[in-house]
Amino acid sequence: MKRIVIGSLMIVILLIIGGAVFINSPFSSSSDPTLPDGVKQGETSILEVNAQEPEDRSVKEFDLTAEKTEWNIGGGEKVNAWTYNGTVPGEPLRVTEGDYVRIHLKNELEVPVTIHWHGMILPNKMDGVPGLTQDAVQPGESFTYEFLANDAGTYWYHSHQHSSKQVDKGLYGSFVIEEKQKEYDKDEFYMLDEWAVNQEKRDITNMGGMMKGAMSGNGESDTEQMYDTFTVNGKAGQAIEPLVMKEGETARLRFVNAGYQQHQLVFPKNSMKVIEVDGEEVKNADRTSSVLEIAPGERIDVSYTRQTSEPRVIQENANEEHADDIIIPVVSSRNDDSVQSNRSPSSSEVATGTSFGSEEIIFEEVPEPDVTYNMDLNMGMDMGDGVAFQINDHVFPETPPISVKEGDIVKVKITNSGNMNHPMHLHGHRFQVAAKNGTNYDAPIVKDLLHVKPGEEYTLYFKADNQGEWLFHCHDNNHADRGMVTIVDYKGVYSPFDLGGDHKNQPN
């Protein structure tokens, strides 16, 4: 199969020629794709590494049922959602650092599902990736996830089976590991998402959207045209639950972007400080920002102080389409319905997931790597399958794996030579972002998801200290679905699972 890398002009030409062609994911073909050889080779099964036991820890147990739900999104709009325990987001899970967590998943949907614990450092077999770390949980069946919850912070969970569809349908929820000594009296979780309510979810290769992006340099345009409604905690516009606070009070607000589009939230001036990114505390947490940009899959915690008794709002930046869907009123009591807008912030105050260095870093100095992997992100086309999102000119599972052995220091240079934004997420590890566009950060950033925009180049390092087979993929799952996935493949261990097959394992 011949694949070619294409630029903006080529996209336009190819879409004009091939715009009417229906495109299938690699998983809809009759023969199943196969994992790279290295992933299937090794002495030890991934089921046998890094076992954890509750020992004398307190055990927290939860039941999550994947089920169909008619979900009221607000404004009289109902969507046919798939949920964990009947709500969007699914049941919020909170535990305390040091707990041993056990979650029983029951699948009452007509399709197989899993749960991935996004951001958690856990044993590989608990990572919830079908076809790699487990078989997808079939309709009527159950699976138990268990792991130590050691690192306090903000996490989330979502299905990793055919994610581009299942996370879109609502199979996600919040997961907090609380500190033993809580710093904030008020602690709220906000999950952002996009839905196609008034339209069928359009194919990502929709000619209009793709052309617009290719021509304008807007790295979000392919995803933007797929959705028409934004939500906070499953609700749009006036259905969003207000944040009830007294004047002078400070709250911890945990934001997760469960959607596939970046969002910018605008706060009243001097009221917001970024305190944690991807579960890692940041330096300079005393610096205020007015706008928070959060990438797909990313998690950012802020402290927010209500400075006045006047009603205020936290809302989507007005330059985004559907901005009016995301308005969180800040009020003194639930009956207070006076909402005031505070738009037009200065753009220089935008904080992103890479604006602040991390309090605790992995490497004090830029380390000497044992393994170097150059990861080129681009779009391509193959004549059979249409538009592809590629790593090093290939689509998963043909993408070259990052081959490591335990103890290696791994350097990954990510270059986005395409036209779309790619929030790249690594499972089972945290990495240290050392440089952007060839310049070292004074204060490196420890993360597990990095938003790489067109033309950008980042260098990151991680320690191969968690044996297994781990995904490294774009968290715009519409891109992952079309190939932008690779595997960190530890030598010496193998996955006993397979893509496709009777379990219909579909990890992207």
Ligand SMILES: [Cu+2]
């Ligand atoms: Cu992407």
